[in-house]
Each structure stands twice: as structure tokens, then as C-alpha cells.
Amino acid sequence: MSKRILSACALAAGLISAQGAHAVSIGYSNCAAGDGSGLTTCVAGATVVDFNSNPGALPGALPAGYTGNGAVVSGSVVNIYATPAGDRTPYLTVPYPTSPGTVTATPGGSYNYFGLYWGSMDNYNTLEFYNGTNLVASINGIDVIAALNLLGNQTSPGSNRYVDLFFGNQSYDSVKFISTNFAFESDNHAYASVPEPGSLALLGLGLVGLGLSRRRKA
16 A cells, blocks of 8 residues: 545535435545546545556456455456546456455555545445444445436446545444446545544535445344
């Protein structure tokens, strides 16, 4: 994992009322963050996993802290995985090489922010966030598309976005990337502890609230 200090900059896409005591705020980054590509987080001080360590060995093993049925890949393979729109670097695909698949990330520590460049958002792409064995939130690609009022397909900028997830006073210590079909492609995973969403708004971070009731793992 590499640490990047990035400027706090994003644009609100609208606002959806949060429901319940425990909600996740969803936003999207809309700034020339990091290398100017707009494909990585705008949150200052976030730890970013960019999957670029072993580009010569692709398809390759998962980086430290990541386990499961996935791979670091480059380019596209028909009916298996497709490069997220605009991404010219290695990225994570789940599953690999069979379906369905799950990759679990255990970044070390507890966080209340997660970001990822999410390629071709689909209803069979799901993120699950855990604090120990407790399920904090479950979010799929259609949740994000609906919350941000986007239009989705494999190459559209509307379904290939850098997505920011803010958990407020909740925290998570592991993330599951789940796909029941080909495939869940993502890049530039970002982990951070940040102020409450209300404070972030003062820094220019636009949030879209999506009410997600807190659930516990059965």
C-alpha cells in the first residue's frame, strides 16, 4: 500500500435523504486527483492500493492484505473482464478465473472512508463492509448508480466512476468484493479515517446520502 496526500475536492451530484441511524454517504470524486487522471481519491492522507506493483507478472497475485478468488490484471479478455473506462494501469478483477468470486481486503486498522474506481457498475457487483464479524453495510453497483443518478454501461463515464463512501461514526476493518458474474473490476482502493460528513462538506466534499440500515452478519 502506498500513501498519497491528496487535495480534498469533489462535486455533489445531488442529495438523497438518509434513513435510519446508520447511513452511508455516497459521493463521487470530480477533480484531477493524484496523477491528474481523476481515477483516484481526492481525500487527503488516504492510503491507496493501486495494484501497480507487479505489472510484468499479469494476470498476477493479489497484493498484501487481499485474499480470495480474484487477480490483478491489465487490459481486457472477452467475457471475462474489461478494463474500467479510462484506466490504463493494472486493476483488480473478481472473480478470476471462475464465477462466482469473492476477494476480502483487510487493510489493517479501522476506517470510516473507502474509495474505489469502480468499472462497469452492475447489480452483481457487491461491496460488504465488516467490523469484526458484524456486517456494517452492503452496497451494489445499482445502489451507486441510483444514488448518483448515473446511467450505466461498460464504457459509459456514468458507470465508471471514482466512488467515495463515508461511514460517519461507524467504522469497518475489512471489505469484501463479491461478484456472481463476470466481473467486478476496480482500481485505486483508498482507506482513511475522516471527519463527519457534515465537516467534510465544509472542505468541499459533496456527498450523496444513501440510507443503508445497519445489518449484522447472520
